[in-house]
Amino acid sequence: xxxxxxxxxxxxxGEGAKEILENLKAGALDAxxxxxxxxxxxxxxxxxxxxxxxxxxxxxxxxxxxxxxxxALEDIARELSLKVSNLNKxxxxxxxxEQKKRAEKAEAxxxxxxxSPRADLAPEPGTERYKGALELLRSPDLLLEAAHAxxxxxxxx
Numbered sequence: 001x002x003x004x005x006x007x008x009x010x011x012x013x014g015e016g017a018k019e020i021l022e023n024l025k026a027g028a029l030d031a032x033x034x035x036x037x038x039x040x041x042x043x044x045x046x047x048x049x050x051x052x053x054x055x056x057x058x059x060x061x062x063x064x065x066x067x068x069x070x071x072a073l074e075d076i077a078r079e080l081s082l083k084v085s086n087l088n089k090x091x092x093x094x095x096x097x098e099q100k101k102r103a104e105k106a107e108a109x110x111x112x113x114x115x116s117p118r119a120d121l122a123p124e125p126g127t128e129r130y131k132g133a134l135e136l137l138r139s140p141d142l143l144l145e146a147a148h149a150x151x152x153x154x155x156x157x
Contacts, residue, residue, distance in 0.1 A: 032059050032072060036079050048080045053090055061094055 035055050040047040056076055063069045073091055077084040123129035139145055 032056065032076075035059060036076060039080055042081055045082060048082055049086065052076065052080065052082065052087060057090060057094055060091060061098060 038055075039051050042048075060069050060072055060076075063072060069091065073087055074084055076082075077087050123133050136142065136145060
């Protein structure tokens, strides 16, 4: 059978390929699960804790949702027979370090653009920025406007 184009080929073979991909996906292990399975043997708590900090903590930091991080942390503590509180201290320290790096990066970007981190943030009267600020301040839905702006900028949502 000759196929006229890729669409015909996909129509003819696509369902079979999709089924193969779904089977592969169902059998796949996530990186965290694989890393946990390679942890040092039980009874060597110091090595297990170090392994957590070196191998598992970076994987946890890839999870953007704080709830997912906490759930995964509890799973790791259970699997490695370590205290959640000890692992949580390491996670909190890593999160603080990540926050600090983001702040330093933002400050460096501001410096590159010529903006001083201590520059006066109030807009100059008569500028477009000043007019926009006044319009925003006069808005009856100021908090809603702020929430939309924060969501647009990626601060939450």
